Each structure stands twice: as C-alpha cells, then as structure tokens.
Amino acid sequence: MEALDLARWQFGITTVYHFLFVPLTIGLGIFVAGLQTAWHRTGKEHYLTLTKFFGKLFLINFAMGVVTGIVQEFQFGMNWSEYSTFVGDVFGAPLAMEALLAFFLESTFLGLWIFGWDRLPKRVHLATIWAAAIGSNLSAYFILAANAWMKHPVGYVVEDGRARMTDIWAVLTNSTAIAQVPHVVGAAFVVAGGFVIAVSAYRILHERRAVPAVPVPDTSTTTPANAKASTGDPAMWRTSLRAALVMTAIAGAVVAGTGDMSAKLLHEQQPMKLASAEGLQHDESSAPFSPLPGVEIPYLLSFLATNDPNAVIQGTEDLQARFEKQFGPGDYRPNQAVVFWSFRVMVGFGLATIGLSVLGLWLTRRRRPLPTWFARICLLALPLPTLAMIAGWLLSEIGRQPWTVAGELLTAASVSPGVSLAEVAISLAVFTLLYGALAVGEAVLLIHYIKAGPEVPAAESQPGDDEAPVLQPTLMY
Amino acid sequence: MELTTVWFVLIAVLWTGYFVLEGFDFGVGLLAPVLARNEGERKQVLNTIGPVWDGNEVWLITAIGAMFAAFPAWYAGMLSRFYLPLVLLLVGLIIRGVGLEWRGKVRNAGERRLCDLGIGIGSALPAFLWGAIFADLLKDSAVAAVIGGLFSLALCLLHGAVFVSLKTTGRVRQAARRAALAASVVAVPVGVLALSSVPEGGTAFAWAGALVAMAAVAAAVALIWRRREGWAFAATATAIVLGTAALFDGLWPEPLTGLTVTEAASGPYTMQVLTWIGLIALPFVLAYQAWTYWVFRKRLTADVV
Numbered sequence: 001m002e003a004l005d006l007a008r009w010q011f012g013i014t015t016v017y018h019f020l021f022v023p024l025t026i027g028l029g030i031f032v033a034g035l036q037t038a039w040h041r042t043g044k045e046h047y048l049t050l051t052k053f054f055g056k057l058f059l060i061n062f063a064m065g066v067v068t069g070i071v072q073e074f075q076f077g078m079n080w081s082e083y084s085t086f087v088g089d090v091f092g093a094p095l096a097m098e099a100l101l102a103f104f105l106e107s108t109f110l111g112l113w114i115f116g117w118d119r120l121p122k123r124v125h126l127a128t129i130w131a132a133a134i135g136s137n138l139s140a141y142f143i144l145a146a147n148a149w150m151k152h153p154v155g156y157v158v159e160d161g162r163a164r165m166t167d168i169w170a171v172l173t174n175s176t177a178i179a180q181v182p183h184v185v186g187a188a189f190v191v192a193g194g195f196v197i198a199v200s201a202y203r204i205l206h207e208r209r210a211v212p213a214v215p216v217p218d219t220s221t222t223t224p225a226n227a228k229a230s231t232g233d234p235a236m237w238r239t240s241l242r243a244a245l246v247m248t249a250i251a252g253a254v255v256a257g258t259g260d261m262s263a264k265l266l267h268e269q270q271p272m273k274l275a276s277a278e279g280l281q282h283d284e285s286s287a288p289f290s291p292l293p294g295v296e297i298p299y300l301l302s303f304l305a306t307n308d309p310n311a312v313i314q315g316t317e318d319l320q321a322r323f324e325k326q327f328g329p330g331d332y333r334p335n336q337a338v339v340f341w342s343f344r345v346m347v348g349f350g351l352a353t354i355g356l357s358v359l360g361l362w363l364t365r366r367r368r369p370l371p372t373w374f375a376r377i378c379l380l381a382l383p384l385p386t387l388a389m390i391a392g393w394l395l396s397e398i399g400r401q402p403w404t405v406a407g408e409l410l411t412a413a414s415v416s417p418g419v420s421l422a423e424v425a426i427s428l429a430v431f432t433l434l435y436g437a438l439a440v441g442e443a444v445l446l447i448h449y450i451k452a453g454p455e456v457p458a459a460e461s462q463p464g465d466d467e468a469p470v471l472q473p474t475l476m477y
Numbered sequence: 478m479e480l481t482t483v484w485f486v487l488i489a490v491l492w493t494g495y496f497v498l499e500g501f502d503f504g505v506g507l508l509a510p511v512l513a514r515n516e517g518e519r520k521q522v523l524n525t526i527g528p529v530w531d532g533n534e535v536w537l538i539t540a541i542g543a544m545f546a547a548f549p550a551w552y553a554g555m556l557s558r559f560y561l562p563l564v565l566l567l568v569g570l571i572i573r574g575v576g577l578e579w580r581g582k583v584r585n586a587g588e589r590r591l592c593d594l595g596i597g598i599g600s601a602l603p604a605f606l607w608g609a610i611f612a613d614l615l616k617d618s619a620v621a622a623v624i625g626g627l628f629s630l631a632l633c634l635l636h637g638a639v640f641v642s643l644k645t646t647g648r649v650r651q652a653a654r655r656a657a658l659a660a661s662v663v664a665v666p667v668g669v670l671a672l673s674s675v676p677e678g679g680t681a682f683a684w685a686g687a688l689v690a691m692a693a694v695a696a697a698v699a700l701i702w703r704r705r706e707g708w709a710f711a712a713t714a715t716a717i718v719l720g721t722a723a724l725f726d727g728l729w730p731e732p733l734t735g736l737t738v739t740e741a742a743s744g745p746y747t748m749q750v751l752t753w754i755g756l757i758a759l760p761f762v763l764a765y766q767a768w769t770y771w772v773f774r775k776r777l778t779a780d781v782v
Contacts, residue, residue, distance in 0.1 A: 056582065063578030066531065067571040073541055077556025078563055084556075088549020089743040093750055096546040099539035100758040108532035108766055115528035119772055162549070164744040416557040427564040434568060438575060448584055 004415045006424040007079040010431065014071050015397075016390055017435050021065035021442075023389060026140055026185060027192020028058045029133035031247065033126075035240075040126050046236040053454040054196065054240070059114065060445050064438060066107070071431065079424065083404050083414030090156050090165040091146050094172070098142035106135030140185050141177075148177035150405050151396070152269045158408065176269060179261040186254035187350070187389050193248030194353055194381035197360065199450050200241035201378030204370055206453075207234050241370065241378075245360045248381070252354030259347075260304065267305035270406065271314045272323075273399035274305060276334050277343040282315035292344065327407070334401040342394040349388035356381055480748035484547040485738055487755060489725035491543055495536035496607070496629075497636075497717045502530045504637010506573060506600030510593060512641060512652045516586075519593070521779040523577065525644040528773050530577060532766055534570070546751055550741040554733045559610050566606045573599025604633040612674050615727045617734065621674050628671040631664035632694070632720075636713040639697060643706040646776045654701055657709070661698040668694055679727060686723030690716045 032055050039047035073095070076084045084091075109131035116125050155170030156163045165171065266274040274280075278301055280287060286309060289300035299309035306313075316333050323332035360378065364370050370378075400406065404414040505526045513519040526533075544552040556563060576595030583589050605626040612625020638657035642650050668691050675687050697712035730738045742748070 059578060060582055063575050066534075067574040070534075070538065070570055071567050073538060073545075074556055074563060074567060077541075077545065077553045078560055079557075081553035081557040084545065084553035085550045088545050088552060089747045092542065092546030092549055092552070092743070093747055096539070096542040096751060097754055099535060099542040100754060100762065103535045103538055104532065104758075104762045104766070107535050108529075108762075108769055111528040111530075111532055112769055112772065115524075115773065159744075165747045165750070168747075168750045416553075416560075419557050419560050423560045426561065430564055430568060434571060438571070441575070441579070445579065445582060445584075449582070 001421065003419055003421045003424045004412060006421065006428050007415050007419075008411065010079060010424060010428045011075060012397075013428070014068065014075060014431055014435070016393060017439075018065070018068040018072055019389065019393060020386065020439075021061050021068065022140075023188035023191035023386070024058070024061045024195060025065040026136050026188035027190075027247075027251075028054065028061070028195065029129070029136050030189070031192055031196060031244070032058050033129045033133045034243070036126055036129055040122060046239065049454045050236060050240050053449075054199075056449055057195075057199070057446055060442060060449070062110065064442055068435070078427075079416055079419065080404070080414050081416040081418070083409065085162065086409050086414070087150075087163050087405060090153070090163050090171060091149060093165060093168060094142040094146040094149075098139050098146075102135045102139035102142060104135075106132050106139065109135065137185060140188070141181050144181045144184055145172050145174060145177040148174045148180050150403075151400050152176035152265075153405050153408060163405070163408065176265055179258050179265055182254050183258035183262055184392075186251045186258065187385070187392065189251035190248050190255060190350070190353055191385045191389055193244045193251060193357065194385040196240055196244035197248060197357070198379050198382035200237045200244060201370065201375040201381075202450060203237045203453060204234060204241070205372065205375050206451075207237070208372065238364070238370065242361070242364060245357045245364070248357035248385075249354065249361060252350070252357060255350060256354065259350075263304050264306065267313065270399070272316065272319050272332060273334065273339065273395075275314055275316045275319060276336050276339040276399060277395060278313075279336065279340050280313060280315045281317045283312055283318045284315060285312045286310050287313040330402070330410075332402060334399050339395055339399045342391040342398070345391035346388045346395055349384045349391070353381060353385045353388065356384075480745065480752060481547075481738055481742045483752065484543070484742075484748060485725070485729060485732075488540060488543050488547065489721065491536055491540035492725070493718055493721040495533070495540055496721050497714050498533035498536055499530070500604075500633045500713075500717055501637045501640035502526045502533055503600040503604040503633040504635070505641055506577075506596045506637075507604065507634060508637055508641060508653070508656055510597060512638075512649055512656060514648075516589075517779045518649050520581075521645055521649055521777050522641055523580070523596070524777055525641055527577070529766075529769055531574070532769065534574070543751070543755075547743055547748060548732070548738065548741040549743060550736055551732050551738075554736055554741075555614070558733070559613075562606050562610055566603050566610075569599040569602030569606070571599070572596075573603075600633075601630065605630045608632075611724055612671070614733070615674050615724065624667065624670050625674055628664070628667045631660055631667050632713070632717065634660040635664045635694070635697065636710075636717065639701055639706065639709045639713050642701065643710050644776055646778045649779060650776075654704070654706075657701045658698065661694070661701075664694055665691075665698070675723065675727060679723075683723045683726040686719045686726065690719035690723065693719065 032051055035047055035051040035054065038044070039051055109128045112120065113125065113128040113132055116128060120128065149171055152174060153163070154174050155167035156165050158164070263274070266277075278287070278289065279293075280301070285302065286299050287301040287305075288296040288298045289304060290296045302311040302313055303309045305311065316336070320332055324330065356377065360370075360374065363374055402411050403409065404411050505522060509519055509522045513522050541552070544555075572595035576592040576599060580589055580592035580596070583592060608629025609622040609626030612628075613619075613622040615621065615625075635657055638653045638660055642653035642657060645653065672687055672691065675683050693712045693716035697709045697716065700706075700709035700712055732738060732741065743751075
C-alpha cells in the first residue's frame with residue numbers, strides 16, 4: 001500500500017460522491033426555474049407550490065454539492081502536487097474561469113433567490129433563479145473542458161517539464177469537451193428528470209392510497225384542514241411528472257447522440273479505453289459488439305466507432321505492445337473488468353431510463369391517468385440514471401489510466417511527493433466518514449420532505465414554530 | 478508592471494476579499510450561540526449572513542483557482558505542505574456550509590442543535606487555521622502559527638460582532654456590541670504579538686500596513702464603544718485589508734521557501750488570458766455582490782409581527 005493508492009481511492013470516492021449532488025444541482029435548478037417561470041406566466045397557484053416543493057429539495061441537495069466541490073478544488077494541490085505543477089498553466093485556467101464566471105453567479109444569485117421572495121420584484125426574483133441555474137450549467141462546461149484536456153490534451157507545449165498553454169480557444173473547444181459537455185450535462189438533466197419523475201410518482205401513489213397527509217413535525221400548529229390541503233391536487237403531480245418525462249426524454253436523446261459521438265472520438269483519441277470497454281484484445285477488422293459476454297453482434301463495434309462496419313479496431317494487447325515501444329516499459333491497460341462492466345451499466349441503465357420516460361409519455365398521453373403499476377416502476381427513475389452516471393465516470397476516468405494527462409503524465413508521477421501514507425490515510429478516513437454521515441443526513445431530509453409533501457404557504461408564516469417567532473425575510477428558510 | 482506581479486497582486490486582492498467577507502461570516506457563526514438567547518434570535522443572527530455567506534465563500538474558490546492557474550507550483554506546494562491543517566479546514570467549511578443550509582430544514586430541535594454545532598466548529602476551524610497557515614508561511618515557526626491563528630480568530634470575532642451590531646436591532650444589537658468590546662480585549666494584545674510575524678527585514682510597506690491595521694483595530698473598538706457601528710465595521714474591514722496586504726507583501730517574492738514567484742508562475746500567454754477574463758468578469762462580480770448587500774441592507778429584527 002502506497003500513498004499513491006490511497007490518494008487514488010480518495011479522489012475516486014470524493015469525486016463520485018461530489019457527482020451524486022452535482023447533476024441534481026444542474027438539472028433541478030433549471031427545472032425549478034422553469035416551474036417558477038410557469039407560475040410567473042400563468043399565475044396558477046400549483047406552479048408556485050411545485051416551485052417551493054422542488055426548490056426545497058434542490059436546496060437541501062445544493063448545499064452538499066457546494067461543500068464537496070471545495071474539497072475537489074483543494075485536492076489537486078494536496079494529493080496531486082506534481083500533477084498540479086505540471087498542468088496548472090493549462091488546467092488551472094478553466095478552473096479559474098469556472099470560479100469567476102460561474103460560481104460567483106450561482107452562489108450570489110441563489111442567496112438572492114432564497115432570501116429574496118418578498119424583497120425583490122417578482123420578475124427580478126424570477127431572474128435570480130435563472131442566473132443561479134445558468135451559473136451551475138456554465139460551471140459544468142468549464143470543469144468538463146478541464147477534464148477533457150486530461151484525456152485529450154490540446155493547445156499546449158511541454159517546456160521544462162511543465163505544460164504551457166498556447167491556445168485557450170483550442171482548450172475550450174477541444175473535440176473531447178464538445179462531445180463530453182452535452183453528454184454529461186444531458187445526463188445531469190436525465191438524473192434530475194428521473195428524480196422528479198420518481199418523486200411525482202411517489203406523490204401520486206401516496207394520494208391514491210388516500211392516506212391522510214403526514215404532518216410536518218416542525219409546523220406543529222398545522223391543522224388537519226391544512227394537512228389535507230397540503231397533499232395538493234393530483235393534477236399538480238401530473239404536471240411535474242409530465243414535465244419531467246419530457247425533460248428526461250429530450251435530454252436522454254442528447255445523451256445517446258453525444259455518446260455515439262464520444263465513441264467515435266474514443267476510436268481516434270483513446271483507443272485503449274474503447275478496446276477495454278469492449279474487452280477487445282487484438283486488432284480486429286469488422287469488430288463485433290457484445291452487449292453482454294457471450295452475445296455478439298457482428299460488425300457493430302466497427303460501425304459504432306467509425307461508421308464503417310469493416311474498419312479495424314485496435315485491441316488492448318496490440319495497443320499495449322505499441323505503447324511500450326512509444327513510452328517505454330509499463331502496463332498501459334486500465335482495469336479491464338471495471339471499464340468493461342461500467343460501460344454496460346452506463347448504457348444499460350441510461351437506456352432504461354430513457355425508455356421509461358418515453359413509455360411514461362405514451363401511457364399518460366391525452367389526459368390518461370398514470371397507471372399504478374407504472375407509477376411503481378417510475379420510482380426506479382431515481383436510482384437508475386444516477387448509477388448510470390457513476391458508471392459513466394468510472395468508465396471515463398478509470399479508462400484513462402495509467403495516465404492523468406494522456407501520453408504526457410502518468411498517475412504514478414502525479415502524486416504529491418511530500419505527503420505521507422499516514423496523512424493520506426487520515427484524510428481518506430476523515431472524508432469518507434464525514435461524507436457517509438452527511439449522505440445519511442441528506443437522505444433523511446429528502447425523504448422527510450418528499451413524504452411530507454408541499455406546505456401550504458399560509459402555514460409557514462404561522463407563529464408557534466419556535467420559542468420566539470420571528471419575522472423572517474423568506475418563506476423558503 | 479509585468480503580469481506575474483499583476484497576478485500576485487490580484488491573488489492578494491482575492492484573498493483580501495475572502496478574509497473581509499468571510500471574516501464576518503466566521504465571526505457570526507461563532508457568536509450565534511453567545512449572542513442569541515432563543516431560536517428567534519439565533520435566526521436573527523444567522524440570517525444577517527444567510528443570503529451572502531455562500532457568495533462570500535466563492536472568493537476563496539476564486540483565490541485558490543487563480544493560484545492554481547497563475548502560480549501552479551505555489552498552489553501545489555502550499556496545499557500539499559499544509560496537508561493536515563487543510564483537511565481540518567475543509568471539514569470545517571463542510572460542516573459549516575451544511576449546517577447553515579440545513580438548519581432551517583431539519584426536522585426537530587435536536588437536529589437543529591447539531592447544525593448549530595457544525596456552524597460553530599466549522600467557523601472556528603477556518604478562522605483559526607487560515608491565520609495559522611499564513612503566519613507559518615511567513616515565519617516558518619509553530620509559535621508564529623499559533624499567534625497568527627489566534628489573531629485571525631479574534632479579528633473574525635470582532636469583525637463578526639461589529640457586523641451583527643450593524644445588521645440587527647433590539648437586544649441582539651446590544652449584545653453584539655458588548656461581544657465586540659470583549660473580543661477586542663483579546664484581539665488587541667494578540668494583534669500586538671502578531672506584529673512579530675512581520676519578517677525580519679520586512680519592507681516599510683509591510684510595517685506600515687501592519688501598524689495601521691493595528692491602529693484600525695483600536696479605532697474600531699473606540700467606534701463601537703461610541704455606537705458608531707458603520708464606521709466600526711469600516712475600521713475592522715480596513716484592518717483586515719491592511720493586514721492581508723502586509724501579509725502578501727511579506728510573501729513577495731518568495732511565497733514558499735525556496736520558490737520564487739517567477740519560478741512558480743504560468744507562462745505569459747496564460748497570464749494574458751487570465752488577465753482578460755479577470756478584467757471582464759470582476760467588475761460584474763463586484764457589482765452584483767454589492768447589489769446583494771444593498772437588497773439586504775435592512776437591519777433584521779427578532780420582533781414578533
């Protein structure tokens with residue numbers, strides 16, 4: 001066991017964990033902004049109720065995305081100082097741009113939105129949630145451009161053992177980024193859409209069982225009448241369900257399309273990752289695609305990777321021999337099992353979610369009620385796309401190994417030389433335990449508010465909640 | 478002035494913005510349990526920073542991001558050198574952020590106390606550790622680090638107390654004034670000790686900055702005594718600005734032992750790109766953050782409606 005191994009585990013754990021929250025921030029932010037816009041345009045009360053309901057879930061989640069994001073920014077320097085020194089000239093620029101152009105926008109305007117409900121004119125208040133949501137989406141672009149550079153470095157030269165940027169435009173329009181940004185942002189909208197689908201379906205099921213509403217413990221003065229009203233009208237949940245189904249289906253199409261783009265770029269730029277994802281050991285023309293071990297569809301891999309069913313696809317062993325010639329002795333193959341299976345989980349669960357959304361739209365067409373059996377299936381829309389997303393990141397980043405910067409810097413040479421095994425072990429243990437505890441907290445809070453349903457706006461300003469009631473500048477808080 | 482110098486100054490400016498803004502956030506987080514007698518007052522105190530603390534924290538994200546981009550070797554060397562203190566600091570920022578966001582949403586008073594604990598500890602850790610880390614960078618001594626940490630902690634308390642007295646009405650406003658006076662009893666002597674952090678052969682600028690910063694702390698105490706809260710806040714902010722300026726003057730031109738600014742710097746092309754982006758973006762950031770403070774300019778009350 002070396003510090004390198006633990007540093008890699010730490011990066012994997014903290015990054016995957018961070019990305020449990022980010023997709024909801026990206027997708028749900030826009031969704032909530034859309035709901036508030038609908039309320040602004042139509043004046044219909046149930047859009048406001050939905051805005052506040054999903055807004056609250058959004059904020060519970062947003063906090064986690066922010067605090068785990070800070071760790072990411074520090075982690076490069078703490079655990080990977082050799083990497084940071086090597087890449088900072090290029091990699092740092094999009095990170096600095098992310099902070100300046102995206103994070104300030106996101107955080108400042110979200111504060112205005114949360115506390116501005118009765119401080120700002122309605123139209124300005126609506127603009128604040130859009131500004132915050134656009135900030136989140138912009139941040140995705142910059143960080144993904146930085147990430148794409150690790151896999152397909154462009155616009156730089158290496159001088160005195162450090163990468164030097166020569167063309168920011170090349171970095172920001174890296175073909176890998178152009179394919180990856182819509183793929184990941186689209187996937188974030190699928191995750192967020194799946195979340196809303198599952199929550200709406202749960203609420204619909206909940207109301208069909210005609211169980212009296214679960215009162216919100218904090219609003220102890222809520223009367224039964226209020227509690228009943230708080231379950232809202234079933235049509236409201238149909239609205240959010242249908243909107244989320246549309247969002248998921250459209251975003252899903254974008255994800256699938258850009259996934260195809262990415263496969264073709266892999267063939268050109270990261271052949272080892274492509275070969276590992278397919279378990280293809282030797283160069284092969286007219287390569288078949290095997291969705292599961294033992295099942296082969298002839299020509300399909302060659303076709304997917306190049307649009308030519310007869311094209312030659314390079315295999316891992318032959319690539320290994322070529323890389324040894326080019327870069328010297330070493331193992332240039334990523335963990336084959338992880339890359340192979342994460343690819344299948346990503347595509348399988350992703351397509352399942354898209355299928356679910358299309359089927360849902362069909363079943364609920366023209367005012368048809370959501371069938372109960374399908375409502376239960378809709379609950380799967382929460383875990384499936386999230387698992388697909390995690391698998392996608394494992395494929396992308398474990399498939400990049402053994403490099404941190406493809407062809408330029410090995411992961412083994414990236415780690416901080418002065419940081420001891422014990423230090424990394426401590427931080428790994430601390431972050432893992434803390435993150436575990438916070439995950440429980442987030443789950444408990446989300447489930448609580450999903451079960452409780454939306455609050456009646458009037459109940460919120462009722463006194464009696466606390467020892468000393470207080471005029472608060474917001475309804476959200 | 479060539480761009481390496483410009484970016485060193487700009488990074489100092491970003492850190493200054495962070496310390497001035499998040500400085501009172503930390504102070505408020507620390508003081509909330511002391512100043513407030515009940516939940517209504519706790520909300521009153523914490524809501525003074527509610528709309529702004531997250532935006533304030535982005536100054537840190539930007540400062541670190543700018544260091545990464547403009548001086549990669551400084552970023553990498555500093556962060557890996559202060560490994561465990563930074564783990565602790567990050568834990569602080571995490572539990573504080575989650576505590577602030579979740580305390581209005583948790584299910585019962587017990588969970589709310591847990592959030593308050595997170596806010597308190599999560600404010601104390603970074604308030605102390607930033608001072609300790611930067612003092613250690615200047616002097617490379619454990620004693621200097623402890624003094625630096627205590628000074629930044631005391632200064633955050635003073636700055637935060639003055640901020641609460643400026644942003645609230647009623648009993649809390651008076652309690653905050655008393656807390657500011659109490660904090661100054663620690664801040665002033667520790668501040669005098671912290672003057673020893675000015676490196677030997679420190680420039681006239683560093684000395685002037687440090688001394689005027691101390692004078693500003695003293696002025697803040699006098700002003701809060703005379704209930705001039707706005708001016709007192711200007712004075713504590715000035716103290717932080719000048720103290721940070723003196724600090725970065727001390728870090729020039731060798732921000733890490735054995736590493737000069739020039740060695741740490743990115744190439745001229747990257748510096749140019751960053752300069753353009755900074756010049757375009759920063760005015761907007763300053764404008765909309767200033768607007769946020771304008772929107773929430775009213776004092777908060779704990780009165781029943």
